Amino acid sequence: MKNLSRLFANTNAAGWLALTAIVLLMGWIEIAAPSGFDFADLSGGVITMDTMVRIAILTVVLVGLNLVMGYAGQVSLGHAAFYGIGAYVSAIFTARGHSLFGVSQSVMASWQWPWFVMFAGMAFSTTLAYVIGKPILRLRGHYLAMATLGLGIMVYILFRENMGVQGDHITGSYDGVSGIPRLRVGEFEIWPISRYYFFAWLVALGVMALGMNLINSRTGRALRAVHGSEVAAQAMGVDVAAYKARVFALGAALASLGGSMYAHFQAAVSPSPFSFGGSLELVVMSSVGGLASIWGAPFGVTIILFLKEFLRSRLRVLLSGASGEHEIIFYGLLLIVIMIFLPEGIVIGAMKRWKAWQARGRKETALSEGGKA
Amino acid sequence: MTGDQSPMLSVCGVYKEFGGLMAVNGVSFNIPAGKVTALIGPNGAGKTTLFNLVTGHHSVTRGEIRFGGGRIDGLAPHEIAAKGIVRTFQNLQIFGNMTALENVMVGLHLQGRSGMLAASLRLKSARMEEEEFHAKARDYLERVNLLSRADEDAGSLPYGEQRRLEIARALAAKPRLLLLDEPAAGLSHPETIALDDLICKLRDDGLTILLVEHDMDLVMGVADKVVVLQYGTKIAEGTPAEVQADANVIQAYLGSDWQAGDA
Numbered sequence: 001m002k003n004l005s006r007l008f009a010n011t012n013a014a015g016w017l018a019l020t021a022i023v024l025l026m027g028w029i030e031i032a033a034p035s036g037f038d039f040a041d042l043s044g045g046v047i048t049m050d051t052m053v054r055i056a057i058l059t060v061v062l063v064g065l066n067l068v069m070g071y072a073g074q075v076s077l078g079h080a081a082f083y084g085i086g087a088y089v090s091a092i093f094t095a096r097g098h099s100l101f102g103v104s105q106s107v108m109a110s111w112q113w114p115w116f117v118m119f120a121g122m123a124f125s126t127t128l129a130y131v132i133g134k135p136i137l138r139l140r141g142h143y144l145a146m147a148t149l150g151l152g153i154m155v156y157i158l159f160r161e162n163m164g165v166q167g168d169h170i171t172g173s174y175d176g177v178s179g180i181p182r183l184r185v186g187e188f189e190i191w192p193i194s195r196y197y198f199f200a201w202l203v204a205l206g207v208m209a210l211g212m213n214l215i216n217s218r219t220g221r222a223l224r225a226v227h228g229s230e231v232a233a234q235a236m237g238v239d240v241a242a243y244k245a246r247v248f249a250l251g252a253a254l255a256s257l258g259g260s261m262y263a264h265f266q267a268a269v270s271p272s273p274f275s276f277g278g279s280l281e282l283v284v285m286s287s288v289g290g291l292a293s294i295w296g297a298p299f300g301v302t303i304i305l306f307l308k309e310f311l312r313s314r315l316r317v318l319l320s321g322a323s324g325e326h327e328i329i330f331y332g333l334l335l336i337v338i339m340i341f342l343p344e345g346i347v348i349g350a351m352k353r354w355k356a357w358q359a360r361g362r363k364e365t366a367l368s369e370g371g372k373a
Numbered sequence: 374m375t376g377d378q379s380p381m382l383s384v385c386g387v388y389k390e391f392g393g394l395m396a397v398n399g400v401s402f403n404i405p406a407g408k409v410t411a412l413i414g415p416n417g418a419g420k421t422t423l424f425n426l427v428t429g430h431h432s433v434t435r436g437e438i439r440f441g442g443g444r445i446d447g448l449a450p451h452e453i454a455a456k457g458i459v460r461t462f463q464n465l466q467i468f469g470n471m472t473a474l475e476n477v478m479v480g481l482h483l484q485g486r487s488g489m490l491a492a493s494l495r496l497k498s499a500r501m502e503e504e505e506f507h508a509k510a511r512d513y514l515e516r517v518n519l520l521s522r523a524d525e526d527a528g529s530l531p532y533g534e535q536r537r538l539e540i541a542r543a544l545a546a547k548p549r550l551l552l553l554d555e556p557a558a559g560l561s562h563p564e565t566i567a568l569d570d571l572i573c574k575l576r577d578d579g580l581t582i583l584l585v586e587h588d589m590d591l592v593m594g595v596a597d598k599v600v601v602l603q604y605g606t607k608i609a610e611g612t613p614a615e616v617q618a619d620a621n622v623i624q625a626y627l628g629s630d631w632q633a634g635d636a
Contacts, residue, residue, distance in 0.1 A: 211493075218482060219492050221475055228466075229468060235459065
């Protein structure tokens with residue numbers, strides 16, 4: 001317990017308490033439904049257990065992306081690729097491991113197998129990101145953006161185009177892979193959704209804690225130094241290329257973990273969430289929450305997902321004939337507004353405004369008191 | 374005057390070509406240990422290029438650079454830093470996204486061991502290192518009189534304080550050879566005097582310093598040895614007094630009225 005408290009020691013205790021309380025409270029309300037209270041009904045279908053699980057999963061992914069983009073300053077427009085790799089590795093090996101690769105039925109049926117696959121997927125994503133990252137991360141700015149964009153599109157096409165082996169197909173084209181089993185620990189199944197909700201948030205809060213510890217450490221400072229000035233970081237002995245590749249690999253590992261969690265949540269995966277649009281959505285979430293902010297991750301995801309659900313359910317009412325594609329317009333507008341008014345994202349931007357407002361309040365009181373004297 | 378002991382750094386016949394332009398043209402000189410060596414010359418003489426060659430930010434076209442007996446040309450900047458050559462920058466390279474204290478803590482990077490895993494899990498080793506780094510970084514800030522600014526955003530500090538912060542950050546990296554690239558640029562007169570004192574104090578502590586500087590008062594006051602470059606070529610080398618008396622230097626660079634002390 002002491003060790004556990006130390007894990008969270010580096011971070012804003014009030015923030016942790018608040019977030020944990022919200023998670024527990026919403027979970028309890030959803031399960032117990034005191035006096036018939038129901039988020040989904042009240043919010044017109046915007047706040048659902050389903051959405052809240054997605055927020056947890058994407059928070060895991062975004063913490064990784066924020067480390068790569070916000071802290072280390074390396075643009076990644078292909079992050080959904082690693083999210084997708086995690087999802088597809090979990091999907092393929094837990095749903096079709098026997099028929100495709102001859103994994104024995106008893107292994108497939110064991111509760112450890114999906115967990116093993118999840119970690120194997122993370123290891124694979126990490127390695128892939130590291131190997132690809134070494135050459136790509138030499139590029140800067142627009143060139144890096146283009147290279148990661150290309151990577152994302154290639155991986156997406158691999159998902160979509162089936163990767164045929166011996167007449168059988170692996171990724172299932174547009175249909176994807178279904179029949180993914182639920183996660184279990186021994187006999188305890190992490191399902192129905194209320195159980196999965198607590199599991200997903202446990203992982204998300206843990207990942208946030210790890211991220212916050214990391215940024216306030218030797219490694220984290222080296223990463224931020226790379227963002228601040230590459231030449232100065234080098235001059236202080238920071239192996240810039242190695243740190244970039246490492247943080248890219250870490251971002252990929254977390255994306256892959258999120259992907260696996262997504263696969264076991266949905267019980268089916270299809271290629272579309274891992275397309276360029278998926279990567280773009282991650283970047284929008286990250287910018288809205290605040291790129292250089294671990295707290296920004298859950299905020300950014302929440303805002304975008306609620307907005308998305310809201311648009312999905314209301315857009316047709318507001319604009320007849322509007323399709324899902326019209327969400328993109330709102331993302332664009334939102335991004336522009338955020339960039340103009342809160343370029344550091346909602347969390348950091350709001351904190352700075354708050355501090356400035358407080359400071360002004362102090363100054364005014366000081367002035368008025370000075371006037372009295 | 375320099376052959377009394379083995380040099381800390383020797384630059385031997387170094388050339389640097391940028392697309393047909395010879396920015397550094399066969400320059401050789403030694404930096405004696407425990408002394409302040411100044412590199413001077415008009416704008417475009419190749420001083421900063423030479424600096425970048427020593428620190429590995431540029432690669433040498435031809436020639437050798439030796440440090441403590443081993444060749445360092447061809448090494449990456451972070452490897453050269455690990456050997457003990459640490460620099461500041463003419464156009465400030467402060468980490469504006471961090472506090473002053475954190476900037477100095479990046480300077481301590483090479484003295485740390487803890488990696489990603491230990492840091493994320495806040496293992497005991499990482500926590501102890503972190504405490505030690507905090508204390509050390511505060512010491513270095515104190516040395517340049519910036520302790521009161523420790524928790525402020527480095528990017529919002531005034532210019533002169535950012536210059537001092539760069540020096541604190543460089544000192545934190547425990548240099549054997551400290552390269553200062555125009556440390557007085559943009560400083561007020563009192564700030565320059567304080568810098569002068571700081572450099573002398575560091576030299577008295579046994580640090581070897583290479584200084585690129587335009588401020589002649591500063592150079593002549595603190596340097597034990599002066600190397601003069603013009604158009605990428607060394608035109609004079611010696612004590613400040615010798616260089617001041619050198620006909621080439623007077624004619625080519627300092628100007629005839631320099632000895633009157635106007636420059």
